[in-house]
Amino acid sequence: MDKRASQMVPGTQAVARAARLLRLITAAGEHGASVAELSRRAELTRPTTHRLLSALRHEGLVDHDEASGRWMPGPELFLMGSVAAVRYDITTIARDIVRSLAVRTEESAFFSVRRGDETVCLLREEGSFPIRSFVLAEGVRFPLGVASAGLAILAFQSPHDVDAYLERHPELPERWGLAHGERRLRQRLAETTSRGYAVNPGLIVAGSFGMGAAVFDAQGQPQWALSLTGVEFRFGPERQAELGRILLAHAHQLTTRVAAAHR
DSSP states (O other): OOHHHHHHHHTTTHHHHHHHHHHHHHHHGGGOOOOHHHHHTTOOOHHHHHHHHHHHHHSSEEEEEEETTEEOHHHHHHHHHHHHHHHHHHHHHHHHHHHHHHHSSEEEEEEEEEETTEEEEEEEEOOSSOOOEEESTTOOEEEETTHHHHHHHHHTTTTTHHHHHHHHOOOOOHHHHHGGSSHHHHHHHHHHHOOOHHHEEEETTTTTTEEEEEEHHHOOOOEEEEEEEGGGGGGHHHHHHHHHHHHHHHHHHHHHHHHTTOO
């Protein structure tokens, strides 16, 4: 957050903290999250976390399961999301493409959207291969450049935007491992732009590979991504090339649909 802005606008810090909690709760999925989990991940004290959650609950933005003590998305979020979907949601035109990707590859296929410096998974379609990776699911967020979807999106941003992103997030190697240090991440970005698709060789969970291809908006900006995940032995060099071609073909098809939908 811009510190000057937070000093000039009263209440900015509270709004930012509340927004962070909302993102964490939605990312937790249908089972929600406890106060302790939210407090730790948002880097807030438990009293502050509970106070903000209570205010959000009063407004209907979150709900509280009295039996489990866990916090979940509230009904007002659904209503707001329904309205926002008219402008931002392209899952309707993406769903059959994600399904086709899963059928063609037999791997789990995903559709993710860029939100600020993160990607959020919107759709998941299981492949027919019985051994699967469970790194990604609907609602899960990753920083750009970490999972294959975010790597594909970051790779096709302007060099200035990539530099600014890395400057904003020096914590990536500490949080996600040394493979996400600037030098190695830039190398993967260059490889992604060269071949057109991203490869994550088990950098989040050992033995779980991912591949991603960017989907562009009507202005040519990478705003979404299609991706695949599976177990390592299914992603050898020859099959990677085949999967890459399939990924790029599906991503191009969806990019064309997005352009047509916004004419």
